[in-house]
Amino acid sequence: MMMNKGLLIVVSAPAGCGKDTILESAFKACNNLHYSVSATTRAPREGEGNGVHYFFKTREEFTQMIENNELLEHTEYAGNLYGTPREYIPKMLEAGKNVVLKIEVEGAANIRKLFPDCVLVFILPPSFDELERRLRKRGTETEETIKKRVGIAKIEMSFVKNYDYVIINANLEDAVKDFTSVVRAEGLSTKHGIPVIN
């Protein structure tokens, strides 16, 4: 059998869709999922570690990384800069590792250009009302930010057609199974290579 290269799985979701919870459970269920750690100027939330969830940077440091060509792509989202370190992904894929990259819709489109073989997954809430309810429940965002995030989510809907898969997170257990099924099925897809037996 052929040795497979790893898959690059790009995940986008409006804030409050439960993306991180889904991925956390999926990582426990699959033994070959690895995060691509992004750089960001966003302030760390409680429990977020530097180099684990993100590389937290000042705007000055981030600008320096752009100038040094250290980022594959970068974009501004809800007032913060996000970017993907250049070296990390190709190394992981060559080693057969499946890399998960959390990124917003424009960043995802850029990654697709650089890695045409990547798998694009969009996670949606069951409805916008439910999204607003979840954001409010989270209690980490101001009312203004909540309204802003729901507005962005509505705009992002027009990007869904560029994605390979859409997972609607109505129920955590189902959404996790959806995500792990996508990873497993893509690993069997002939578009990434055809196995040979002897």
Place this chain on the structure above:
Amino acid sequence: MMMNKGLLIVVSAPAGCGKDTILESAFKACNNLHYSVSATTRAPREGEGNGVHYFFKTREEFTQMIENNELLEHTEYAGNLYGTPREYIPKMLEAGKNVVLKIEVEGAANIRKLFPDCVLVFILPPSFDELERRLRKRGTETEETIKKRVGIAKIEMSFVKNYDYVIINANLEDAVKDFTSVVRAEGLSTKHGIPVIN
């Protein structure tokens, strides 16, 4: 959310790959899988029921069905005729049912032309030696048929590239999980339609 049409999942495999065993377990694990029952001139094996596993026909009856245009496609394989009744599949898909069609490589190519949206799955043994061993163990085939079937399997390898997914049946449990993951992931694929939320 959008109402989905069902998926047409076309499964091909050299005889002895464990296709029927994999599908039997997958049908137990998924509640939306339904067989498309084919017509054949092959003699029933022990335990095979008419109208359940196949519609068993004499060569004369089968020829009559062809003349009456009652078959979507038909083909000859290892000395027997196989064909797909015309009416069955579109009706099931419209009703949102996932239909599984077991068919050899040329029939699969014909079905793809008629249903471009169908999902083609090829099941392989881990090796040709293992395939021969499994066929011999089955004890239902003559030595001549075994050699013939392994020969056909080797020829069929050149068709694998036309399939969407390849499952290597080294281990039944993994192969079943592979198959059910393909069905689940394809149900989330934007190539079959984009869900809308409100």
